[in-house]
Amino acid sequence: MNVVLKLSPAAIEKVKADWGKFQKTSNNQYISFFAQHNGTSVSIYSSGKVMFQGSGAESAAKAFGHETANKPDFQAPIIGTDEVGNGSYFGPLVVVASFIEEDDVAWLKKLGVDDSKKMTDKHILEIADQVMERIKHLPLTVSPSKYNEVIASGYNAVSIKVALHNQAIYLLEKRIARPAKAIIIDAFTTEKNYNKYLKKEKHQVAGQVSLLPKAESQYLAVATSSVIARFLFLEGLKELSSLAALELPSGAGSKSDKVAAQILQSGDELGQYAKLHFANTQKAMKIAGQ
Incomplete structure (x- = not known):
């Protein structure tokens, strides 16, 4: 795997000191320092970026500030969230939180639930009603008018998503009979940035939240939210098209x-x-x- 860090000059010097005895020649003109040891390599680019590669990349990068996400190895009971519409000029922004229990896992897999970006809209439209009827979920849909109003009030494209994911989880926690063992958000920013914006929010969730990259491909709870959010986005876009x-x-x-x-x-x-x-x-x- 690859881990890329943007480090200070002082931290870069520490990388060179720690890895200096393993230094090797690199033919890449943009690499100012290259070292390799036990299947792991480190490349320091002239831009200031440092890339760790190989089986020990995460472990090596951790010594220089890389934070590894606490990734659970189970599918339920989990709350997962995802959003759709944040990259679309037209249409609403939709954030959904879903709670998956143990007996939902096989059913969702049989239905073909996956990351909505890997599914056709036709498939999503066919199964969305079944998914929404069975799975406990909390959808938040922000119309373009409301979105523009919130942005004008001081939120930005990231902080509005932090607020919506947090609120969806908070409200869903109140509707489920037992606590989730994990709460997974498909990462749209760093945990540090997420927590910075989270401090401004009135409501705080009870469980520990993890932001994981590509979580919709790994956790059914996130994939389920992805599917529901895509369905609601398409419905919202259809309504706005009719209006326009x-x-x-x-x-x-x-x-x-x-x-x-x-x-x-x-x-x-x-x-x-x-x-x-x-x-x-x-x-x-x-x-x-x-």
Whole structure:
């Protein structure tokens, strides 16, 4: 595996001192220091980044501040959260927390629940109702209008997600009969950053929260939330498309710029449909001649 750290000059000197006796020559012009020992290597780049590679990468990086997530080796009982819509200019932002119990695991696997990005929208639409009926979950859907209002009040794209994930977990904990053994969030920021924004929130969850990368591919609770959130996002996008009398695209590509320009030219309120702080807004205004 690979672990990349951005270290201070002093910390980089410590890496060189600790690994100096294992130093080897590197043909990469961007690497200023390279060392290898027992299947693990360390590369220091001219940019200041330090990359540990190999079987002992995490252990080696830990000596220089890398924090390894506390990853449970079970699937239930777990609360897992995920969000959909944060990367889409049009449509709502949806955060879902789901609680998976032991007897849900085989059922979800049989249904084909997985990371929603690996599933077709057709499959998600086919199974979403069954999943939502059986699995205890807490959805929070933020319309574009509300999203823009919250961003204008001082939140940013990360802090709004921290608030929503925290609130979804907090409310779900109140609805389940027993505590979850683990609470997993599909990592969208570092734990340090998450905890910084969390201090500003009124409600605090009871359980220990872990932010894990690619958690939706590892934990059914997170995958379930991913599926439900995708379904609710698609439904929300469909409703907004009907309201706009236009097919609003998912994502934040050039197609979104053109559709947003059409909305502006029609005199309709773009903030009803889109997250205005995205760069697409300025591009759309340019296309629309505004």
